[in-house]
Amino acid sequence: MRIGLFGGSFDPVHNGHLIVARAAAERLALDQVRLVLARQQPFKAGRHGATAEDRLMMLRVAVRDDPILVVDECELHRSGASYTIDTLRELHAERLQDELVLLLGADAAHDLPTWKEAEAIPRLAAVVALTRPGVVVPEHPLIDEAIGVPPVDVSATGIRARCARGESITDLVPAAVARYIAERRLYREGV
Numbered sequence: 001m002r003i004g005l006f007g008g009s010f011d012p013v014h015n016g017h018l019i020v021a022r023a024a025a026e027r028l029a030l031d032q033v034r035l036v037l038a039r040q041q042p043f044k045a046g047r048h049g050a051t052a053e054d055r056l057m058m059l060r061v062a063v064r065d066d067p068i069l070v071v072d073e074c075e076l077h078r079s080g081a082s083y084t085i086d087t088l089r090e091l092h093a094e095r096l097q098d099e100l101v102l103l104l105g106a107d108a109a110h111d112l113p114t115w116k117e118a119e120a121i122p123r124l125a126a127v128v129a130l131t132r133p134g135v136v137v138p139e140h141p142l143i144d145e146a147i148g149v150p151p152v153d154v155s156a157t158g159i160r161a162r163c164a165r166g167e168s169i170t171d172l173v174p175a176a177v178a179r180y181i182a183e184r185r186l187y188r189e190g191v
């Protein structure tokens with residue numbers, strides 16, 4: 001199998017994540033894209049708006065009926081900050097037959113050289129950068145390829161801000177995610 005890994009804090013998961021993950025699966029002929037939920041994103045320590053449990057529930061309802069997208073919970077079982085290199089090593093050891101492709105939005109692709117053991121990542125997975133509105137896709141030796149995906153100008157930061165102002169997020173996230181946020185009264189304080 002060809003397996004894509006798309007990591008994030010998914011705080012909350014939104015249409016941008018889902019649309020680009022599906023587009024990358026099609027472009028790169030991936031059998032599956034695993035949405036890897038960071039328990040604690042190293043660059044966002046203590047700044048998550050929702051708990052890992054709530055972020056996980058939102059991811060689950062968002063991909064419930066999707067044939068390609070799968071929620072990967074492996075980083076939830078590790079303590080401390082969530083590092084992609086640890087996830088790749090774990091998955092590689094479990095799935096020696098499979099080919100791994102690390103998918104990075106353009107902003108994440110910029111940060112990649114600063115990640116823990118970044119230079120070891122290309123030995124475990126092909127690294128593909130995805131376009132994102134407002135961000136130039138970087139070129140550096142750790143990135144194998146850059147592909148264009150449909151532009152969706154949505155960010156979790158923007159969604160949290162809208163929730164804090166009491167504005168609608170109906171067009172920005174799947175309906176089940178919007179319901180979950182409303183029921184749990186998430187992001188009311190603003191983060």
Ligand code: ATP
Pocket residue numbers: 006007008009010011016017020103104105106107108109130131132133152153154155156157158
């Ligand atoms: P925040 O606003 O809280 O920083 P985010 O919307 O950037 O969150 P993350 O969970 O941090 O979402 O992102 C996970 C991955 O998805 C990253 O690789 C990021 O670049 C990518 N991504 C997020 N939103 C988009 C989008 N609208 N288009 C393309 N890629 C995106």
